[in-house]
Amino acid sequence: MxxxxxxxxxxxxxxxxxxxxxxxxxxxxxxxxxxxxxxxxxxxxxxxxxxxxxxxxxxxxxxxxxxxxxxxxxxxxxxxxxxxxxxxxxxxxxxxxxxxxxxxxxxxxxxxxxxxxxxxxxxxxxxxxMPPTLKNFGLESASTDLFQKISGSGVINASARFHDYKERLKVEQELLVFRIIQELVNNILKHSSAGFIHLTQNITGDNLYLRIHHDGKGITQAEFDRLNQGSQGLGLKNIASRINLLKGNIFFEIDPSQTYYKITIEIPRVNKF
Amino acid sequence: MRKYLTLEILLNITLISEIIPLIFCLFISYKIKTKVLKVFFIYTVFQALFSLLCFLFVNVSKSYNNYIFTLRLHLIVEFLIISYYLLNVIDNQLFKKTSFYFLIPFFIIYNIIDFLINGNTSFGNIPTLIEFIFFILVIIYFFYEKMKSSSLFPIYNSIHFWISVGLFVYFTGNFFYILLVEYSTLASPEVKNQLKVIYSAVTITKNLLLGLAFLSSEKTDQELNENFLNNSKDYDSDSSFYQNNLQ
Incomplete structure (x- = not known):
């Protein structure tokens, strides 16, 4: 208009x-x-x-x-x-x-x-x-064996429980996972003064989960990332590089009650390796 | 009189400038590898032919009816070619399908009805305005998609970007010219001349941008990633070393 x-x-x-x-x-x-x-x-x-x-x-x-x-x-x-x-x-x-x-x-x-x-x-x-138990009987037996040996020392209470491990990972994957567990357990024994270490395994969806609980002095995800970026912490860097090779994830947490630490390893079961 | 002559020259330059994109396309034809760019090449050929026809009808045969018919035909063909081009450079399937099944048929049917009603005696501005609004929206959507994409390739190095910029400048710059062209009969000769100057300036800018678009050095994301990885070569070679050691 x-x-x-x-x-x-x-x-x-x-x-x-x-x-x-x-x-x-x-x-x-x-x-x-x-x-x-x-x-x-x-x-x-x-x-x-x-x-x-x-x-x-x-x-x-x-x-x-x-x-x-x-x-x-x-x-x-x-x-x-x-x-x-x-x-x-x-x-x-x-x-x-x-x-x-x-x-x-x-x-x-x-x-x-x-x-x-x-x-x-x-x-x-x-x-x-290359632990023979791992090669011949798999991750479950090797981990149980490792935890029994630790527990047998009488210094710390250690146990491993696999809930759902019918289908084995590839040998090289199992070796990487076992080395991660060994390194984590080593660190806990050396630095945490823990009274117990407990390993559990279960499967959710396409992922395999391994959880380590202990009641000693642990680290959180932020500390893990910080140590990983720095020049120190070779063991942690090895863990991170193995996790990377497995295309998995690792999470360091502390229980809300602040009584124990939890480390969760997440590994994809589908063949991405 | 002198002012009138200058304006006539400017309008003729505008018509001739429609050949610029075609010249660039022919000189840098090795870059025209994809289907979409081939379509764009067809568009440049079409624009050049259309300009030639317009020049002949206006200046030589002075046939107004033929000129109007050519404009109608140009509008439909231009709409189809640019639609095809723009809808192929955007990724959203829903947008493409909606345009393809609803807007394009609507536009063509609308033009046919308009032709049946008015014939070659007059040419309304509504179909052109619909075309302009549609393309402005598609180009804005294309820019939005490019902004969202995670490509490492700078957008200003892309041929499609500069073609879109050229078209965007043309459609936005001429929008008010097309909107007010029907009222230009009411306007004084001075306003009419101003309208023509704006139209010429925007059209020449568009043609320059469409031609210069072919000078951009387009690289694929893959090439960019290769460059990036070459800079961190040590990392790449060593990771395979570690991977191999595990097997």
């Missing part, structure tokens, strides 16, 4: 204001879209960098752990197996044939004893690398 009544100057004004308004709006929208997207890209790049740095820390930790493990094995072999075999060799030297019969027998028995010790030592090293 206004348009019909408007004179030429009115139409001109309306047209200019309208066009100018529309173009300003259009340019405003375009500039806003560009700047907003740039902000999002910067944020995403930063997140990616953080993630890459985190992965780098975890990777360094796992490599360092492997190196330490190799050094330990090398030291065991060099310091224990080496001298044992050298001693056995001494008993079985060339002079053995020139010795008296009973001396020969004594030397052979001693050498046999030393070789048996060396065999036992090598077996222990081998078992520490």
């Amino acid at each position: 206004y348009l019909l009544q408007a004179d030429s100057s009115g139409i001109s004004k309306l047209m200019f204001i309208g066009t100018f308004g529309m173009l300003t709006l259009a340019v405003g929208i375009i500039v806003f879209v560009i700047f907003h997207q740039r902000k999002i890209i910067r944020y995403q790049m930063q997140m990616k960098r953080f993630e890459a740095e985190k992965q780098q820390i975890l990777l360094n930790a796992s490599i360092r752990f492997q190196e330490e493990e190799r050094q330990r094995i090398a030291a065991d072999l060099h310091d224990d197996a080496g001298p044992l075999l050298a001693t056995a060799r001494l008993y079985l030297n060339e002079n053995l044939v020139n010795q008296e019969k009973h001396q020969q027998l004594q030397s052979i028995i001693s050498a046999k004893q030393i070789i048996d010790d060396a065999i036992l030592l090598i077996r222990n090293i081998s078992h520490s690398l």
Whole structure:
């Protein structure tokens, strides 16, 4: 109606204001879209960098752990197996044939004893690398065995209960999970002064859950993240890197009553590994 | 008289500027690989042909009826091509289907009815306004989608973005021109001239933007990710080392 009544100057004004308004709006929208997207890209790049740095820390930790493990094995072999075999060799030297019969027998028995010790030592090293119970009977037996041994020491009350572990994980997954449990239990024994450790397992949906409860001094998720970012806490970094390999999650919590700590490990059962 | 001549020249430049996107498309044709860009190329060819026809009908044969018929045809074809193009660059399926099954048939039917009623004697501005509003909304939605997306690729390096910007400037800038074009008969010659100047400026800007769009260096998300991972090469190679050691 206004348009019909408007004179030429009115139409001109309306047209200019309208066009100018529309173009300003259009340019405003375009500039806003560009700047907003740039902000999002910067944020995403930063997140990616953080993630890459985190992965780098975890990777360094796992490599360092492997190196330490190799050094330990090398030291065991060099310091224990080496001298044992050298001693056995001494008993079985060339002079053995020139010795008296009973001396020969004594030397052979001693050498046999030393070789048996060396065999036992090598077996222990081998078992520490890949526990035979884990390989042959699975995570449930290996964990139960570990907790029974801890409980058997009489220092701490330890128990493990698997509620629903009919279908085994892959061997390499089981090894990773077992190493995580070992590391966590080790930490609890070393640092927490706990009176009990209790491990439970159950399955919900596509995920396998392992929960460790203890009544000692534990850590929360924030502390875990902090230690994980820092240069210390190699064991925790190993846990994080193993969890990463399993494509799982780990949560450190404290009970609302502040009486015990809970560690939850979540592992996807579907084959993402 | 001199002012009138200048305006005529400006309008002819506007018509000729419709060839700019086609020239860029032909020179940078190696970038036209996707179906959507091929459709855009068809649009540039169509725009160039349309301009030529308009120029002939207005300046040479001075056939008003043919000119009106060409405008009607142009409106429908332009609507179909740009709809196809824009609906293919946005991701939302619901938006696409709604537009495809309801708005596009409605627009075509409306134009046919308008043609049957008015013939070639007059050409109302309502179909064009519907077209403009529809495209403004689609382009705003396209920008909204781009803002939400988690792509690492800057939007201003995208051909589609600059094409959309060109079209957006054209549709928003000419909206009031189309809205008031029917009242221009009431207006003084000076206002009519102002209308034409605005139309020319916006159309030339659109054509420049559509042409320059092809100068943007488009990269895929995959290429960007590869660049990013190359910067953290150590991490990548070592993680596979650890993974292999477990197997």
